[in-house]
Amino acid sequence: MTSKIVNTKTILSGLFLASSLFAAATSAQEHHHEEHGSHTHGQATLTFVLEGNEAELAFATPTANLVGFEHQAKDDTQRQLVQKMIADFTAATWFSFDAQAHCTVTGTDISSDLTAERTTKPQHADLNANYTLVCQNPARLQSLTLDLATIAAGVEKVTVQWILNGEQGAADWVQGNEGVQFK
Numbered sequence: 001m002t003s004k005i006v007n008t009k010t011i012l013s014g015l016f017l018a019s020s021l022f023a024a025a026t027s028a029q030e031h032h033h034e035e036h037g038s039h040t041h042g043q044a045t046l047t048f049v050l051e052g053n054e055a056e057l058a059f060a061t062p063t064a065n066l067v068g069f070e071h072q073a074k075d076d077t078q079r080q081l082v083q084k085m086i087a088d089f090t091a092a093t094w095f096s097f098d099a100q101a102h103c104t105v106t107g108t109d110i111s112s113d114l115t116a117e118r119t120t121k122p123q124h125a126d127l128n129a130n131y132t133l134v135c136q137n138p139a140r141l142q143s144l145t146l147d148l149a150t151i152a153a154g155v156e157k158v159t160v161q162w163i164l165n166g167e168q169g170a171a172d173w174v175q176g177n178e179g180v181q182f183k
């Protein structure tokens, strides 16, 4: 009898351990997704780093905010939407800085899960738009203007972070705002 009780306890604690581990693994996965924060529908992230005269701007958004879907294009209409998305971000006209800062885009690198070869069926897809810039008068950099209404209508909020020659800052851009002030 004694050994039977022990066995039951062992089995119970084993089951408890297994379910705890499962729960921990599940919540870790959920947290992983949330903590990264890089893929939340309606939101996007932008980082801008200036060192001397050279700058890098990185923008990331779920493609749902741009074309309304995150699966591979299924027909010509969707393929055209994806092509337009890439062209819009390659054009690099959706952001601008104070004119006196004289910043010009010197390089663009646009990539998207929607144009990449993927072997697994994706749950989500992102667009990453990276730019390099040269600012002739970086001391005059005071604000970043965003014009996302036409090319990224689904973006309601952009979390903007910057480092301007060592000075860090952050601000949220929300739909309807013109831009963010560096301060």
Ligand SMILES: [Zn+2]
Residues within 6 Å of the ligand: 039, 041, 062, 064, 070, 123, 124, 125
């Ligand atoms: Zn998604």
